[in-house]
Amino acid sequence: MRRALFGILLSLILAAGCVKIPTDEACCKMMPTPCLEYTTQTALEDNNFYEGDFPDGDWWEMFEDPQLSHLICTALSCNPTMQMVKARVEGAEAAAKIKKSHLFPTIGFSADLDWQYLGKNDFFRAFTPVVPGNISEYEIDLDFTYEFDFWSKNRNTYRAALGIAKAMEAERQNAILVLSSSVAVVYFKLQANLQKLVVLKEERKILTKLFQLTQMRQNNALDNTSQRLDAEEQLFIINKNILMAKQKIELIKNMLNLLIGQGPDAYEEVEKLVSAPRFDFPLPTNISSNLLGRRPDLMAYIWRVESGAYLVGAAKAEFYPRVDLYGLAGLDSVFFSKLFRWESRTASLKPAIHLPIFTAGRLKANLREKQAEFDELIYAYNDAVLRAVKEVSDQVITLKITSEKLQVEERIVANKIQNRKIMALRYKNAVSNLLELLETQDAVLQQEFMKIKVQYKRVLAAIQLIKALGGGYCTEEMPFD
Template sequence: MNNRKIPASRHSVAVRTSAIVLSILLAGCSYHDLKPQARLLPAGDAGETLAHSGITLSPAAWPTESWWTRFNDTQLDRLVAEALAQSPTLRSAAARVRQAGALEAIEGASLLPRVDAAASSTRERFSANGTTPAPVKGTWQNVDQATLNIGYELDFWGKNRAAVEAAVGRRHALEVDSRAAALMVSAAVVQTYIDLNDTYAQLDVAQALLDQQVQIEQLTQQRFAAELGTQIDIKQSQASLPASRASIAALKEMIELHQNKLASLLGQGPDRGRSIARPHLQAGNSVVLPSHIAAELVGHRPDVVAQRWRVEACGHEIDVAKARFYPNVNLTAFVGLQSLAFDTFNDHSSRILGFAPAISLPIFEGGRLRGNLDAQDAAYDLAVENYNQTVVDALRDIADQLSSLRWLKERLAQQQEAVDTAQAAADLVNLRYRAGLATYLQVLATENATLAQKRQLVTLASRALSLQANLSRALGGGYRPEFRASVPALSTVADHS
């Protein structure tokens, strides 16, 4: 039987090592019941919807980055470029990206050693009954000290690396958010410009009606002079003129309001809006869609990509919360000089040197670590559900544009037929009125009917422009990830689920 005793020093090391191992094992068991509950929603297959949309499909039909140039209006191109360069909204988004980059750099510093220097000169009285030996005890002395300090945390459990990855994900999300903001600003400029174009077209219809009413009023005066009409006919023809002029004034007011809105989107005052001339938009003859919208939507919609980066960042935050259950190991060291007399401060004998490894073990913290991990799991679930909702909204957005485009062509054809019919009826009544075979009330009724149909046709033509713009926006506005190689694969989903 071997009765050799284990040396005290080796026994102490074995006890400490066992305590550390036991702490690690207990830490791993203390949160195994906590995990995220949400699941990422796949984009799904929109192939059947596209097949019945009646729109040509093409693998390369994603919008270009300057998608608004398809309207062939150089003034619109300049306005969008000015908005993207000067919009306060986009400058704010850029500031948030810079802020996220700074926070990422702060987190990244935890992966490197920390080095700092300190120097002090202290006038101190040493206790006569303390540990300071004679002849210094009980006297006043100057303590001069200068040290170079080094600290480093051994990231055994990946806590600091996960924190850096989370910061990277948040920065990427804000970078993509800035692209989403640019898309929304450009879309707002284009839509307001389309509204301005529509108002000018409505003004043309109202002005043409007023011109026609003035001609009929003059004809009525001539008929009255030839004793073919009555004073009532004159009053009725004159009564419609103020209402038409009021309608024209309202449309001119709307033009100025649209100009003011455009100036605001450009980050300028209202005077800038007054320099915006009448639009000259041209609608495309055909609409072509990408053939794999559902499968590729995640990489083309900036709002979807940003939400996915946030899911990735929250996954790394879970890694940080888990690592906090394990021991924290830090290494610190210092080297320097210390002396009670300044004339001996630079002596070789005044040097000091120290090395201090430190281990902290979370043993009892009142549930703080579990609560933190549970909160991070909930944050991950929230990010996943926000991503899911963004995907659902994106697919609905595209489906809305497809549904509207599908029926717009037929609506335009029917509305054009309605305008032609109403105009033919109005022309016929005007001829009869000139011949004295119709009353002014009949003329007024056909005018109102024609005006209503023409206004509706102008509205539908404007809607065609809006749908083309909205479809480009819904498809991501030409967005392409600039960091394609590092687009998150959501590896943390499998780890944290």
């Protein structure tokens, strides 16, 4: 009868004694990837794009530059940031294993020796004089504890930690993409500035001849002092530009050394000047449907969203009773010689139920906090999706326009070269003078300088588009599957 009453009382406590779970749920939803069909189709109508697939994992090989490939491989293996991110991933995976251990019983072993000296007036010896003054108690135990995960609190906590570990891995892949694209950008920036320096030095030769010619013309009363000063000023300006170009090259080298994880003096000289590569860009037609699985930064966001959802579930489980089981089995004796006898065995089993009856609002506040964090993660993911789509669209447009600009610059350079040939022929036939020929040659170099700038911008747009398309990252494992 007493057991029946105890069971009924326990059932009533379990049914009504727990704190009530709030019913308000998060209302925000994850945004689908916006459509990019118009941007893609418009770009494919241009001659600089063709229908293809997403970039490969070693996307830098498309530039066919061994120097670039060597620098990127060095950066991926030696850059401290990559090593730091790798350590962070390992830490997150270890944290997930810690959470997973809570799903299993904990078993421990202990061996104790308790020695006591009892005085003659001690409570036990005063009434029982036969009790010896020196007492030793030997104890060997195996104990275990286990929390029954009826409400999936521990499972949700483990899944949340596992989601964080997978988000960290996606962020590591994103760090690889950022680092490799940064090395490529800095490398081609270095190449562009080296080419600019060559053009500036050639222009200095021409301006030096112009200055010398102007001096001769002034001495022969063909030009005035103002014209000579203008020519000299142009020579000063080109010398200043050369110094600035050299400074910029050295600073770019330092940046490249930093990216590849080397000191400033460890830079390997570029073996040869490489012209900016010119190629048509492969553009996938299914960007919207596959962008999520191709962008490591988006996958990191969505793994964190999944982790936040599991943490909300774990917070809800806190409102329900927690059922634990504690057990112990071992040997206990005051005589070491009798410790391993069957009569020295001891055991205990202790089930326990913990009910959150009154927590001063702690559980409700904790649930609201987890729901707010979950909402924040969804909003962050939605913002990242919009930014990712905008980034793809921006880089497609930039690559398209810079390709058209480059075509215009190439036509202008071709016209300037043709004009230089005509002027050289006129000078040879004494129709034009040397001053006009030198000015025409200088105009060609200035236009070559402008073309180098546009070439670099086109390569930069191509690299940024590769980065926007995920840089070869691909995963088939999706959250919430």
